[in-house]
Amino acid sequence: MDKPWTVSHGPIVATEFDVQKAEAIRVLLIRPIGILPNKPGDPIRPFALGLFNDIRALAKPDVKATALRRAVGSFVHSKRYYFASAQPGSMRHDIDGKPVEPLSTEDRLVAQQRFLSLKRGNDENSASSIEPAASPAPPSKTEQIRAALLRRDRQT
Known part of the structure; x- marks a missing residue:
């Protein structure tokens, strides 16, 4: 994928989980920040x-x-943050929440790719929780040898 999205989904709004991540940042600061x-x-x-x-x-x-850094990272590396960043016309904001500059096409494309990657990961996780558990993989050659040696040691 080498082209950024051209259709906007409008402002991306926070969920309860996003607000919790924001609160984790807020409690570490001496004053609230508007962003x-x-x-x-x-x-x-x-x-x-x-x-x-x-x-x-x-x-x-x-x-x-x-x-x-971990608290901020948790917020800015989330699926919804990437989705907001990938939108056509998305703007970067200062600490008070005021727009300062548009995201570059390259940054929007990176955000789009990360959003889709996280979305695919969530889709795969939800699909695997519905599917029956796969049978365990057969033991490796090393595991088979180890088991045979352990059985032999027990017999002597």
Whole structure:
């Protein structure tokens, strides 16, 4: 796939799960930031490039950068965030949630590919939970030899 989408699905809105991820970021900061959704139905806004540095500056004194990075990463590497970023005309936003620049075609294409990859992964997981469990793979040659040696040791 080398062409970005041309049909927009409109603003991509947050689910309860997206709000929980946003809250995980919010509790690590000394003040709220406007880019994060506050309730289900709020729009998911793509972050401006370098925004993590602005967010890190607002971290509570006892918060390690790694914890903040993981919380932000959980939000920005989600399926709905990628979906919002992949939309035609999607804009990057500053820490207050104001649009600052459009996403580049390359960034939209990457977001589109990651969204589709995550979507396929979820589809495969849901399909495999419906299908009956596959029979276990036959033991490898190494496992067969080990089992034979163990049986021989028990017999002596």
